[in-house]
Amino acid sequence: MLPPVILCQFRKDGIDEATETTLGIYGCDLIQESGILLRLPQAVVATGQVLFHRFYCKKSFARFNVKKVAASSVWLASKLEENPRKASQATNRNGDTDNATCKSTRKPKLLH
Numbered sequence: 860m861l862p863p864v865i866l867c868q869f870r871k872d873g874i875d876e877a878t879e880t881t882l883g884i885y886g887c888d889l890i891q892e893s894g895i896l897l898r899l900p901q902a903v904v905a906t907g908q909v910l911f912h913r914f915y916c917k918k919s920f921a922r923f924n925v926k927k928v929a930a931s932s933v934w935l936a937s938k939l940e941e942n943p944r945k946a947s948q949a950t951n952r953n954g955d956t957d958n959a960t961c962k963s964t965r966k967p968k969l970l971h
Contacts, residue, residue, distance in 0.1 A: 882920045934949035
């Protein structure tokens with residue numbers, strides 16, 4: 860779990876634990892679907908999800924858009940795992956998953 864100091868920071872932004880969990884799962888679902896559409900190996904997808912969670916360990920869901928961070932995580936993970944994709948591909952595919960193919964049963968009301 861996160862230290863109390865970090866938890867207090869999230870609570871100051873008005874985000875409860877349930878919303879935080881839902882947004883985290885939603886972001887990981889977006890990353891998974893983007894990886895499938897881009898035909899990326901599962902290692903790239905897993906790296907993207909780790910980057911996504913590490914980002915939100917320090918930053919608040921209230922201040923950074925989940926969709927943009929998920930797309931950025933996919934792009935960066937593809938570079939780190941040596942399966943590069945253009946940034947435009949990662950962001951376009953992320954939009955595709957949100958609109959049409961995302962099978963997530965949890966589509967939360969986003970904060971942005």
